[in-house]
Amino acid sequence: MNDQDKQFLKARYQEEKEQGEKFFPDIIYKDTVVAFSLFLLLLGLAAFVGVDQKPPADPSDTSYIPRPEWYFLFLFEMLKFFPGQIEVIGTVIIPGAVILLLFLLPLYDRGIKRHPLNRRLATAIISIAVLAIIGLTIRAVITTPPQAEAVGLTYVERVTAGEDLYLTHCAECHQPDGEGGLVVGVDGLEGRTLDPINSTDFLYTRTDETIYNIIDYGQPNLGMPPYGVANGGELNGQQMDAIVTFMRSWDDRVVIEMPAQMVVELAEGEIPDYEMHVYPIFRRYCIACHREGNAQQNYIMTDYQSVVTGGDHAPNVIGGDLNNNLIRSLRREDIEAGGPMPPTRPLDEKRLDIIIRWVEAGALPVREVEPGEAEEAGTP
Numbered sequence: 001m002n003d004q005d006k007q008f009l010k011a012r013y014q015e016e017k018e019q020g021e022k023f024f025p026d027i028i029y030k031d032t033v034v035a036f037s038l039f040l041l042l043l044g045l046a047a048f049v050g051v052d053q054k055p056p057a058d059p060s061d062t063s064y065i066p067r068p069e070w071y072f073l074f075l076f077e078m079l080k081f082f083p084g085q086i087e088v089i090g091t092v093i094i095p096g097a098v099i100l101l102l103f104l105l106p107l108y109d110r111g112i113k114r115h116p117l118n119r120r121l122a123t124a125i126i127s128i129a130v131l132a133i134i135g136l137t138i139r140a141v142i143t144t145p146p147q148a149e150a151v152g153l154t155y156v157e158r159v160t161a162g163e164d165l166y167l168t169h170c171a172e173c174h175q176p177d178g179e180g181g182l183v184v185g186v187d188g189l190e191g192r193t194l195d196p197i198n199s200t201d202f203l204y205t206r207t208d209e210t211i212y213n214i215i216d217y218g219q220p221n222l223g224m225p226p227y228g229v230a231n232g233g234e235l236n237g238q239q240m241d242a243i244v245t246f247m248r249s250w251d252d253r254v255v256i257e258m259p260a261q262m263v264v265e266l267a268e269g270e271i272p273d274y275e276m277h278v279y280p281i282f283r284r285y286c287i288a289c290h291r292e293g294n295a296q297q298n299y300i301m302t303d304y305q306s307v308v309t310g311g312d313h314a315p316n317v318i319g320g321d322l323n324n325n326l327i328r329s330l331r332r333e334d335i336e337a338g339g340p341m342p343p344t345r346p347l348d349e350k351r352l353d354i355i356i357r358w359v360e361a362g363a364l365p366v367r368e369v370e371p372g373e374a375e376e377a378g379t380p
Contacts, residue, residue: 077140162246184343313337
């Protein structure tokens with residue numbers, strides 16, 4: 001900086017000083033107003049917009065895709081260009097060099113001109129950097145896979161998700177409603193009678209954490225395997241928490257009302273629909289013993305095609321034939337394809353009638369709509 005520039009800055013400084021404001025109280029007052037305004041803005045956002053509720057971090061959840069907040073997405077995306085052993089360039093060297101250059105800026109940029117048009121090189125560099133940050137941020141949003149949905153965040157969603165998981169992993173031994181009883185067809189527990197887990201004796205004396213730990217670690221000495229991923233099972237923390245929430249819904253101290261489990265009433269002569277009427281029965285009473293990885297008689301009942309054509313004694317379902325394996329098992333007959341089903345107690349008459357009507361009508365994947373019904377529903 002030459003003497004002429006120094007004189008110019010000194011004169012400018014004196015001029016601004018004479019026309020300037022005092023630090024106290026003028027500047028302090030302005031800072032206070034701005035700070036308080038920002039506080040009110042944040043308070044309003046918290047009260048009326050809120051924060052996206054996310055489940056607690058779960059180290060065992062391998063489906064989680066880690067990502068930073070939006071303002072660091074450009075750094076997150078930049079790491080993709082420095083994989084493996086050279087990632088230190090993107091994580092340390094480049095960010096460190098940029099911070100160092102900014103820190104040393106007063107030492108190497110001593111010019112007095114501040115207008116962007118008079119600082120073309122600096123303006124060009126900053127413009128390129130800003131465009132790169134915006135471009136990397138957009139690229140990160142576009143290329144990062146969507147986060148897998150967490151198990152239901154509302155109470156009803158968690159109970160519903162927990163019910164699905166319970167019926168799949170727990171109902172085989174503990175029964176669909178947690179009533180316990182005689183265990184049939186489970187190695188290590190065959191012929192054993194389990195106490196109910198829907199009783200006040202169980203639910204009143206065990207906290208949610210206790211039930212969660214039982215699911216997570218299992219009770220090997222009592223024949224129950226661990227289900228937590230960290231202990232060799234297949235359920236992550238969110239899934240086990242959902243099961244606990246569902247089991248707690250049996251507790252008569254829970255005051256939140258849940259949609260009741262009920263059988264869909266059919267009109268006289270109405271043909272059941274597989275997805276609406278039949279599959280919910282299979283899901284509740286059959287899938288625990290007839291699913292991938294745990295299919296007795298190699299009979300899987302998680303999808304229509306497997307129900308109709310699968311199993312060691314296929315076909316188990318024959319449209320129009322009530323002498324097929326499925327109906328005979330549900331009617332408590334002891335046949336080659338398996339004993340009475342469900343093994344511990346018969347289906348109630350309403351549910352059995354739905355399945356019988358479905359088979360009688362041809363055991364179709366989709367209910368055939370009569371012309372009169374189509375006109376009534378407005379279907380062309």
